[in-house]
Amino acid sequence: MPSRLRICLLILLACHPAQAAAQAPDWPAYGRDRGGERFSPLKGIDRGNVTRLEVAWEYSTGEAKMQIQQSVSFEATPLVLGGVMFLGTPLGRVVALDAESGKERWLTDLQVKPVSFGDFTSRGVSLWTDARLRPGARCATRVIVATVDARLHALDARDGRRCPGFANGGSVDLRQGLRSAPFETEEYEVTSPPAIVNGLIVVGSGVADNNRTDAASGEVRAFDARTGRLRWSWDPVPQDSTEPAWRTWTSPAAHRAGAANAWSVIAVDSARSLVFVPTGSASPDYFGGERPGENRYANSIVALDARTGKVVWHFQTVHHDLWDFDNASPPALTTLLRNGRRMPVVLQGTKTGQLFVLDRTTGVPIFGVEERPVPASPIPGEMAWPTQPFTAVIAPLSPHRFSAEDAWGPTPADQAACRSKMETLRNEGVFTPPSLEGTLVVPSNIGGAHWGGVAVDPVRQLAVVPVNRIAAAVQLIPREEYRRRRDEAGYRLAGSQYTDMRGTPYVMRRELLLGPSGAPCTPPPFGALVAIDLSTGTRKWEVPLGAIAPDAPPATAAWGSPNLGGPIVTAGGLVFIAATLDQRLHAYDIETGRELWSARLPAGGKATPMTYRARNGTQYVVIAAGGDGGRFGKSDRVVAFAVDARTQGRNDAK
Numbered sequence: 335m336p337s338r339l340r341i342c343l344l345i346l347l348a349c350h351p352a353q354a355a356a357q358a359p360d361w362p363a364y365g366r367d368r369g370g371e372r373f374s375p376l377k378g379i380d381r382g383n384v385t386r387l388e389v390a391w392e393y394s395t396g397e398a399k400m401q402i403q404q405s406v407s408f409e410a411t412p413l414v415l416g417g418v419m420f421l422g423t424p425l426g427r428v429v430a431l432d433a434e435s436g437k438e439r440w441l442t443d444l445q446v447k448p449v450s451f452g453d454f455t456s457r458g459v460s461l462w463t464d465a466r467l468r469p470g471a472r473c474a475t476r477v478i479v480a481t482v483d484a485r486l487h488a489l490d491a492r493d494g495r496r497c498p499g500f501a502n503g504g505s506v507d508l509r510q511g512l513r514s515a516p517f518e519t520e521e522y523e524v525t526s527p528p529a530i531v532n533g534l535i536v537v538g539s540g541v542a543d544n545n546r547t548d549a550a551s552g553e554v555r556a557f558d559a560r561t562g563r564l565r566w567s568w569d570p571v572p573q574d575s576t577e578p579a580w581r582t583w584t585s586p587a588a589h590r591a592g593a594a595n596a597w598s599v600i601a602v603d604s605a606r607s608l609v610f611v612p613t614g615s616a617s618p619d620y621f622g623g624e625r626p627g628e629n630r631y632a633n634s635i636v637a638l639d640a641r642t643g644k645v646v647w648h649f650q651t652v653h654h655d656l657w658d659f660d661n662a663s664p665p666a667l668t669t670l671l672r673n674g675r676r677m678p679v680v681l682q683g684t685k686t687g688q689l690f691v692l693d694r695t696t697g698v699p700i701f702g703v704e705e706r707p708v709p710a711s712p713i714p715g716e717m718a719w720p721t722q723p724f725t726a727v728i729a730p731l732s733p734h735r736f737s738a739e740d741a742w743g744p745t746p747a748d749q750a751a752c753r754s755k756m757e758t759l760r761n762e763g764v765f766t767p768p769s770l771e772g773t774l775v776v777p778s779n780i781g782g783a784h785w786g787g788v789a790v791d792p793v794r795q796l797a798v799v800p801v802n803r804i805a806a807a808v809q810l811i812p813r814e815e816y817r818r819r820r821d822e823a824g825y826r827l828a829g830s831q832y833t834d835m836r837g838t839p840y841v842m843r844r845e846l847l848l849g850p851s852g853a854p855c856t857p858p859p860f861g862a863l864v865a866i867d868l869s870t871g872t873r874k875w876e877v878p879l880g881a882i883a884p885d886a887p888p889a890t891a892a893w894g895s896p897n898l899g900g901p902i903v904t905a906g907g908l909v910f911i912a913a914t915l916d917q918r919l920h921a922y923d924i925e926t927g928r929e930l931w932s933a934r935l936p937a938g939g940k941a942t943p944m945t946y947r948a949r950n951g952t953q954y955v956v957i958a959a960g961g962d963g964g965r966f967g968k969s970d971r972v973v974a975f976a977v978d979a980r981t982q983g984r985n986d987a988k
Contacts, residue, residue, distance in 0.1 A: 359947030362415045364458050364527050365787075366944070369667030370601045372789040372902045374945045378953030380906035383977050384921050384931045390954060390979035391436035392936075395423045398970035407455040407940055408960020408970055409899070414946040415461055415475070420491070421958070421972065422459045422527075426481045428489060434948040436974055442494035446483045453540065456482055457599070457941070458527040461491065462535070462559050473497040476559065480524040480537050484508040486557065501562025508539065513569055514551040514592045522550045529600035529609060531640045533559050536609050538596030541617070543658060547587070547624045547837030549617035552595025554609075556643060566643030570594035570613045570631045579648075584627040591625045593617040594632035598785055599664035603678070603694065608646060609638040610667070610680055614660030618835045620768050620808060620842045621656070623715035628653045635665055635682050635690070637697060647697035651684050653719035656711070656767050657808075658779040659685040663787040667694060670795065670868055681790065683783030683799050686764060687732035688725045689866055701871045702726035708765035713810060715839065718767045727871035731864045732782050732801040733856075735763035736774070742857040743849045752855030755847065759807055768808045768842070776856070778806035778846060786900035786913055786942065791924055795868045798901050798909050798924070800879055802861050803894075804854045805847045810840040853882075859894030861914065863901070865927060875927035880914025883965075884934070900942030912939025912957050915965055919943065919957050919975070937961030937969035952976050
């Protein structure tokens with residue numbers, strides 16, 4: 335960007351009220367601002383001193399010692415407001431810590447019962463301050479918590495006690511009042527912190543994939559932040575025949591479909607009173623014969639009027655999804671400078687490895703999007719949509735095709751086994767539909783761009799996105815054939831996931847494409863960090879992200895790592911991200927992508943970090959290093975880093 339243009343942009347941003355408010359030292363929302371930009375204006379940690387980062391303090395939630403059967407993943411992004419840090423845990427503990435020392439101020443146990451499907455996690459809490467109450471009054475600032483067992487709570491930020499007058503005894507049962515109720519309690523959960531907009535709490539849900547055609551419905555609902563009363567509800571599967579999207583579900587059964595839910599983080603634009611909802615696929619994910627049509631508003635970015643829940647605009651990222659290509663990444667709201675004027679936009683990274691940039695007020699793409707023909711489905715009863723949207727300017731963030739000739743392995747035996755496996759699969763690139771013989775699905779169901787999301791540097795006009803570059807194999811097995819063979823020795827292949835998809839003629843089998851050694855069959859890097867110049871849509875840099883394992887040998891440095899977790903960007907010129915199997919927190923140069931620093935964590939930081947400046951003037955970077963009980967390790971620790979932390983600590987002690 336020319337220096338004169340950059341100076342103009344800095345002036346414009348400085349004059350913008352939302353940006354001016356963001357100059358505070360806190361991190362009060364999941365994405366720092368409610369639009370999810372994930373940019374901190376702090377410069378206390380920069381490219382010159384980042385190598386001096388040390389552990390300043392750690393806090394243990396105590397949950398690692400608990401004996402439960404399910405795999406638990408501690409993925410919270412802590413919030414900081416007024417010198418206090420707030421976070422939530424998978425088992426429903428809500429904690430307030432002193433932001434300087436990490437010492438516990440209070441802990442409230444909301445007593446979550448373990449769930450047996452999906453992500454047993456919580457990615458954090460939300461904060462809301464009631465402007466009608468004087469500071470320090472009871473519940474003047476509230477910690478809003480949606481626990482994984484689908485309860486919505488409001489706690490007093492001073493002491494963690496339930497706010498009187500909020501709903502029924504301080505919580506709302508989110509499994510009640512749905513169009514299609516959960517078949518079992520485990521079919522419906524909430525893993526993301528609610529959005530807060532103009533006195534409303536807006537909350538989505540997680541619905542179990544592939545269980546049945548008429549799964550629990552995925553309504554997005556708004557509740558009064560003071561009373562907990564329902565203000566509006568919006569169903570992504572249209573139920574009103576006068577609505578234009580109704581016609582894109584072309585059978586009576588289609589309107590009984592469930593899911594299409596928003597399990598990721600919802601973004602808001604309070605000034606425009608808009609809520610930006612990233613929706614997923616309708617049920618079930620891999621067979622759409624019972625829901626023919628384009629299936630709007632599933633797999634879409636939907637802008638809702640925050641006052642009413644009515645659709646203002648929508649943009650569909652996948653038509654008639656057959657690949658579990660949910661919009662897992664939270665939308666990110668930012669402002670671009672184009673042709674001398676400021677343009678508010680929405681960025682959406684997708685599991686298909688694409689980055690869509692949309693006008694925030696209309697949903698019209700800023701960079702061209704083309705509808706291109708894609709392969710047809712050979713499955714009886716299935717009608718795959720004939721085209722899909724592709725970004726015409728911003729190149730795919732991760733590959734859209736791997737052939738058997740691309741098969742990779744760390745040994746000749748791995749490579750041969752991978753090539754043999756890939757040769758048997760139907761493979762026509764991205765959007766190849768599931769098949770009876772098995773289909774190579776790329777990107778896999780974990781992405782492409784994943785729930786880790788996008789971080790934006792609004793001054794440099796850069797978007798930074800972590801991506802995966804591995805494939806999966808998906809096969810539809812006729813139900814009667816499956817029943818005949820399910821008891822045969824070896825039929826249920828090790829490493830495969832089977833789901834019943836009740837209401838369809840098929841059982842789905844899915845597995846990541848891995849060789850005998852456990853390494854991906856697709857060539858490295860297996861994970862990457864990509865920076866896109868938002869002024870042109872071009873790729874500024876791309877680097878392998880992390881390493882394949884803790885203490886991986888230097889020879890594997892270019893391999894990168896499969897990753898789950900998000901990045902943040904700071905005005906100090908840094909990108910911070912953990913997310914990788916090497917169980918480290920990494921810092922990259924925002925201008926070049928060069929890794930400047932990393933530090934070992936107690937377990938994988940399968941979360942998004944945050945940064946803030948405490949009242950002692952020190953800037954901290956904090957990550958929930960909880961792992962997941964598997965290859966990410968297991969922990970329950972929150973780790974805070976600061977420059978020369980041990981020296982700082984000695985100075986503080988004096």
